[in-house]
Amino acid sequence: MKSKKLIFQISALALTLIIFFAFNVSMYFMLTRKLSNNFSTATQSKMIDVSLYLPHEKGSDLAKINSSLHLSENLPVLDGAAALVPVYASVIENVYPKGSVTYEGGAFSDDNFYGENFAEDSKMQYKNTVRGYKAIVDGETDILFCAAPSEEQKKYAEEQGVELVYVPIGLEAFVFFVNSNNPVENLTAEQIRGIYAGEYRNWKELGGADRIINPVTRLSGSGSQSAMDSFMKGTPFGRKSLLAIMGASIGFSFRYYMDGIVGSDSVKMLSLNGVYPSAENIQNGTYPITVKFYAIYRADNENENIPVLIDWLLSPEGQELIEKTGYVKIEP
Amino acid sequence: MKDKIFIRVFACVLALCLAFTIAHAAYAVYAYEHCSIIQFIAKELW
Numbered sequence: 001m002k003s004k005k006l007i008f009q010i011s012a013l014a015l016t017l018i019i020f021f022a023f024n025v026s027m028y029f030m031l032t033r034k035l036s037n038n039f040s041t042a043t044q045s046k047m048i049d050v051s052l053y054l055p056h057e058k059g060s061d062l063a064k065i066n067s068s069l070h071l072s073e074n075l076p077v078l079d080g081a082a083a084l085v086p087v088y089a090s091v092i093e094n095v096y097p098k099g100s101v102t103y104e105g106g107a108f109s110d111d112n113f114y115g116e117n118f119a120e121d122s123k124m125q126y127k128n129t130v131r132g133y134k135a136i137v138d139g140e141t142d143i144l145f146c147a148a149p150s151e152e153q154k155k156y157a158e159e160q161g162v163e164l165v166y167v168p169i170g171l172e173a174f175v176f177f178v179n180s181n182n183p184v185e186n187l188t189a190e191q192i193r194g195i196y197a198g199e200y201r202n203w204k205e206l207g208g209a210d211r212i213i214n215p216v217t218r219l220s221g222s223g224s225q226s227a228m229d230s231f232m233k234g235t236p237f238g239r240k241s242l243l244a245i246m247g248a249s250i251g252f253s254f255r256y257y258m259d260g261i262v263g264s265d266s267v268k269m270l271s272l273n274g275v276y277p278s279a280e281n282i283q284n285g286t287y288p289i290t291v292k293f294y295a296i297y298r299a300d301n302e303n304e305n306i307p308v309l310i311d312w313l314l315s316p317e318g319q320e321l322i323e324k325t326g327y328v329k330i331e332p
Numbered sequence: 333m334k335d336k337i338f339i340r341v342f343a344c345v346l347a348l349c350l351a352f353t354i355a356h357a358a359y360a361v362y363a364y365e366h367c368s369i370i371q372f373i374a375k376e377l378w
Binding site: 005009012013016017023024027028030031033034035177178179245248250251253258266267 | 338341342349350353356357359363364367371372374377378
């Protein structure tokens with residue numbers, strides 16, 4: 001009798017442990033293992049490894065041209081989105097004097113919060129889109145390299161009584177991507193709007209596998225989310241089921257960020273309306289969603305080198321630099 | 333094992349398991365809000 005009771009008690013304890021263990025292991029494999037946090041040191045490279053794009057440093061992966069413009073004083077502070085770090089860092093490399101990029105403690109480090117230790121007086125900063133827009137409005141940055149602003153960002157500038165000037169300096173494709181094992185290769189723009197509106201809930205409906213669709217969105221105010229809001233053309237985003245998180249996802253980003261900066265063999269870009277987002281298809285205009293990216297500055301900024309630098313960016317030399325960094329030039 | 337002891341041990345095991353699961357779920361919710369979607373999609377099981 002006593003031994004039966006003991007067996008029951010041990011079984012009850014073991015069963016409890018097994019149930020919780022199985023639940024947590026399942027949750028880990030289906031969800032937690034996929035969640036890399038952008039803000040931790042170990043995963044910063046998922047946004048961009050800035051150490052590869054440091055001006056005037058040996059081994060930096062920056063575009064070099066034979067620039068006729070060389071600034072020596074009143075250097076505008078440049079900042080921007082993760083995807084455009086290679087562009088504005090290349091501008092500094094080609095136009096600014098050595099010593100214009102400085103670091104707290106004297107050497108580059110990316111192990112503090114959000115990454116990089118650019119000194120306050122450094123002419124290169126990296127705040128990315130959301131913090132970058134605030135910085136340009138607040139007057140902490142002279143020129144911001146970014147995609148078009150979100151409504152919130154425009155509103156913030158208005159509330160602060162700041163007029164921003166947006167100068168388009170290059171083109172980029174807005175792309176959709178899925179896991180490389182997903183058999184779907186092409187979607188139409190209407191199908192993608194339908195996915196995000198909640199009209200399509202299973203890949204089977206689009207010629208794919210029998211998996212729930214997980215339409216992933218991004219941080220509100222980020223450059224790619226603002227581009228997605230615009231792509232939806234007023235169609236509201238649908239509510240997705242809780243189970244979608246376990247399904248097969250579709251996401252969006254900018255081509256160069258996907259292809260050139262982060263790069264992962266485990267994801268693939270989709271053709272849109274039958275056209276793959278290659279550099280050639282962006283340049284010849286056949287890929288349907290190209291977006292402009294901008295050099296943005298405050299209209300009341302009196303730094304005389306801002307218009308000089310903007311004019312240079314739009315000149316053949318500046319556009320050559322844009323092309324050499326892997327983007328598409330804005331002028332034919 | 334006496335019933336009283338068993339209930340205490342069982343309650344402790346249950347509380348620990350629940351606490352761990354709640355912490356795991358809370359971390360997942362937080363990390364989902366901040367994760368890289370490229371990595372999220374790249375690590376999908378197929």
